[in-house]
Amino acid sequence: MTSSLTRMVARALLAPILVVALAILVKGYANVGDGFAAGVVAALGVLLQVVVFGREAVAAALPLRWAPAVALVGLGIGFAVFAVPALLGDAPLEHAPAPGVSPVHIGSLELITAVVFDVGVFLLVLGASVAIIDAIAAPGEGEQ
Amino acid sequence: MAIAIGWSAGGGGFGVAWAPTWDLRLAFELDGLAALYGVLAAGIGTLVFLYASAYVPRHLAHQERSRREEARLHGAMVLFLVSMLGLVMAQDLIALFVFWDLTAVASWLLVGYDRHNRDARLSALMALLVTAVSAVLMLVGILMLRAEYGTVQLPELFAVAQESTTVTVAVALIAIAALAKSAQVPFHFWLPRAMAAPTPVSAYLHSAAMVAAGVFLLSRIHPLIQLDARLLDGLIVIGLTSMAVGGLLALGSRGLKRILAYSTISQYGYVVTMLGIGGAAGAAGACFYVLGHALAKSALFMTAGAVTEATGAKALGEVGGLARRMPLLAAGSGAAAAGIAALPLTIGFFKDELFFKAALDRGNVLGALAVLGAALTFAYMARFWTGIFLGAPKGELRPVERRLIWPVALLGALVVVGGLVVGPFADLARDAAVVTQRGAVELEAAYHLDARAENLMAIGAYALGFALFASGRLLGAPLSVFSRLGHDLGPERAYNASIRGLNRLSNRLHDIEVRDLRGRLIAVVVPGAGLVALGVAVTPTDGAYRTGALPAADVPLVVALAVCALAALAVPFCRRHLLIALALSGVGFALATTYSLMGAPDVALVAVLIETIFALLFVGVFALLPRDVLRREARLRAPRSRKLRDAAIATASGVVTSLVVWSAFSRPVPREGMSDRLSALAPEAHGKDIVTVILADFRGLDTLVEITVVAVAMIAVSLLLRGKLRG
Structure with a gap:
């Protein structure tokens, strides 16, 4: 059993870690970071919870068993960004808007398909890492 | 069927640029050549699927395997069919190469279907190695063409290619891959071994699809082969040698499927010879020959499978007198055998007529060799069919499903129909030959009741063939000597020796590298460090190793x-x-x-x-x-x-x-590299962080592949940790 201080810190850190991951993700195109880094940060946040509280407690609070599905959704987004332009007659992975065209802004956030691709990478890295963490933390057949 | 309809509607094509930076386009076109080979692959494929649906459950039952393994065979067959269709329609050499290798992989799965059987596994490996290693030569040839002319699009290449040493070498490399796939001498040894596959697989791969892919490729790049007469002559030599070797070995063998395998080598030898003769006559003959042969040979393979299922016999001499007991099978396979032996009233007669005509165009010597080859074919086909269906009845007869019989009868009927109404078949072949020849081609197939040279040659071939067949017992001893010599000194020995050598080398490296962690690290680090040290030693020291001031900012x-x-x-x-x-x-x-x-x-x-x-x-x-x-x-x-x-x-x-x-x-280094160009482009891509822009945009394809790898790794790790991979 971990100490109460560790548990308190871990509990308090989860939300900030996820926010940081999200920031790294959406700001990645203009600032430091990208989908991969964001995915790893978020996965480390989950790992901290698993180490401190144990898998059972975390599985009750967070949807760990959906991790593989999240990863596959991320892969699907990546392939969609790859394939949709090809179906529309452009080269595969051609990003919109085209060079020189001004993208839509939400605050300082620019809406471009490259960010969508990065979201796919983020979901894949997060899902795959959490799935592996979950598989390692799950009790094996001979244990318990 | 859809292919036939599509082609009669005028063909068509489409193209997708899949890596425009490298000018790679996924261009497909259903032209005459693609239609011919596509119809064969899909049509015979359909019949083989029906046949397999009856054969494979029996096959699995013999080996006490689960019925569920049936799906694996059908899956691999579908993969093969799809990659074959992609191959024949590809207009881009790189795409063609990819489909080429896909067919090799699918054939590996199919030949090695009985994976508990060591012989089947080794045979599958041999088929894969011979066809895939030679495919690397093909890739080299393709890249040489690309370096020379800057394109891998076939229509563009045909337009610009000139005779030159580079083109000759490149085309020769591609032709080697094609000859290996068509099991021509000296690569023929993999085909008889591949008979370890279940019979439907042999009926498909070794009549209409896998080996046909080789001559298809030769036909596809024929405009490039024509640039150098030496290449054409080389094809004639290889084709004639394969005809002779395959025919003699077929005449000397006893195994049913083995005879057919050697026959395939010999028959594709005919086609390669005709492609080497070239010209309108050669092109037309080659295309027609592939059509006639595929129909008849797949029927014969299915016959062999049905006979083995009904009697348990796998070789001549273990079986006899089946004609009265299985009349439909006897009739169907009789028509098919007559087709291969080129008797009149079958489609085969015309294939040999065109062959003789093309050979005569190149002189009397070639004409005489063609008659000898046809005589060998007549002899071993006669021996095959009479050995199974005539003579004294032998052995028990088990009932077999009708689906093992009627595909043979249907194909046999087609062979006869082709002999009576040759028009549609000739049209299909002519349209294919037009693509090969890049010009108008006359394909005239008809019976002429006169003493023209082709007719005399055919009669000569029958007579000589019958003489060979009748003197079968006398020929037995020399033929077995020939076959043993081929086995002891032939290329299969070289193949086995090189495989053993590679295995030994691999074991040595394995001993050095994987013994312990230290050894593994040393194996990677020491050669790397040696190379770096070598680089330091040979670099001129002029201007290197300077020192400078240390600014406060650093x-x-x-x-x-x-x-x-x-x-x-x-x-x-x-x-x-x-x-x-x-x-x-x-x-x-x-x-x-x-x-x-x-x-x-x-x-x-x-x-x-x-x-x-x-x-x-x-x-x-x-x-x-x-x-x-x-x-x-x-x-x-x-x-x-x-x-x-x-x-x-x-x-x-x-x-x-x-x-x-x-x-x-x-x-x-002066900063004028890729990095600067990419940095300049980043604002164009709406990015301010160059690394992210590279990952998601400029090198997005790499990232896509990488995340796919991550996903696969996730699945593998999960399976490993849950113990699902045991077994």
Whole structure:
């Protein structure tokens, strides 16, 4: 059993870690970071919870068993960004808007398909890492 | 069927650019050649599927395997069919190469279907190696053409290619791959071995699809082959040799499927010869020949399978007199055998007529050789069919499904229909020949009741063939000597020797590299370090190893590097495992700091994350290991000699690395590389962070492949940890 201080810190850190991951993700195109880094940060946040509280407690609070599905959704987004332009007659992975065209802004956030691709990478890295963490933390057949 | 309709509607094509930077387009076109081979692959494929649906359950029952394994065969057959269709329609040599290798992979799965059987596995490996290794030559040839003319699009290549040594060598390399796929001498040895496959697979791969892919490729690139007469002559020599070798071996063999395999080698020898003769007559003959042969040969393979299922016999001599007991099979396969032997009233008569005509165009010697080849074919076909269906009845007869019989009867009927109403078949072949020849082609197939040369040659071939067949017993001894000589001295021996040699080499390397962790590290690090040291030694020292002033702004960098060096120095002096791990991650974090100080924040971020993961991994592993094991290991002391040796290696590599870094920084490269161009492009892509723009945009395809790898790794790890991969 971990100490109460560790548990308190871990509990308090989860939300900030996820926010940081999200920031790294959406700001990645203009600032430091990208989908991969964001995915790893978020996965480390989950790992901290698993180490401190144990898998059972975390599985009750967070949807760990959906991790593989999240990863596959991320892969699907990546392939969609790859394939949709090809179906529309452009080269595969051609990003919109085209060079020189001004993208839509939400605050300082620019809406471009490259960010969508990065979201796919983020979901894949997060899902795959959490799935592996979950598989390692799950009790094996001979244990318990 | 859809292909036939599509082609009669005028063909058509489409293209998708899939990597425009390299000018690679996924161009497909359903032209005459594609229609011919596509109709064969899909049409005969359909019949084979029906046949397999009756054959495979019996096959599995004989071996006491689960019915569920049936799906594996059908899946691989579909994969084969799809890649074959892609192959025949591809207009881009790179796409063609990809489909080419896909057919090789699918054939490996199919030939090695009986995976518990060592012989089947080895045969599958042989088929894969012979066709895939030669395919590498083909890739080299394609890239040579691309380097010469800057395109891999076939129509463009045909338009610009001129006769030159480069083109000749490139086309020869591609032709070698094609000849290996069509099992021509000296690559023919894989085909008889591939008879380890279940019969439907042989009926499909070795009549209409896999071996046909080779002559298809020769037809496809024929305009390039025509540029050099030496290539054409080479094809004639190889074709005639294959005809002779295949025919003689077929005449001397006893195994039913083995006879058919040798026959296939010989029959594709005809086609290669005609492609070598070239011209309108050769092109028309080759295309028609493939059509006639595929119909008849697949029927004969299915016959062999049905006979084996009904009687258990796998070779001539174990079976006889089946004609009265299985009349429909006898009639169907009789028509097919007559087709191969080129008797009148079958489609085969015309295939030989066109062959004789093309051969005569090139002179009387070739004409005489053609008659000899046809006589051999007549003899072994007569021996095959009479051996099974005539003579005294032998053995028990088990009932077999009708689906094992009627595909044979249907194909046999087609062979006869083709002999009576040759028009549609000739049209299909003519349209294919037009593509090969890139010009108008006359294909005239009709019966002429006069004493023209082709007719006389055919009669000569029948007579000679009958003489060979009748003197079968006399020929037995010399033929078996020939076959034994081929086995002892032939290319199969070279193949086996090279496989054994490679295995030994691999074992040696394995012994050196994988014995322990130290050996594995040495195997990677020492050759790498040697190369680096060599680079340092041969680089001129002029201007290298300069020193300069230390600006105040760089002091933090120096401090970070010093911390890094100190942490690295601390590693060998730590005794406890946790301390070693912490010192190592200290090195990593200090390095990450230097990255961030040198204007690479993205790299620094990833470095920090990776270091965090590794630190946690180490701590986690130590937590799992028993305490006393760790303590005992930490107390172990290495002998003094080993310590000295390790220290010497570490010092040497450290000194060399320092020299490399020092000399590299003494001569900064002018910044005109890829990085600058990409940086200039980043605003165009609406990005301010160049690293992210590269990952998601400029090199997005790489990223896509990488995340696919991550997904596959996730699935593998999950399966491994849950113990689902046991078995």
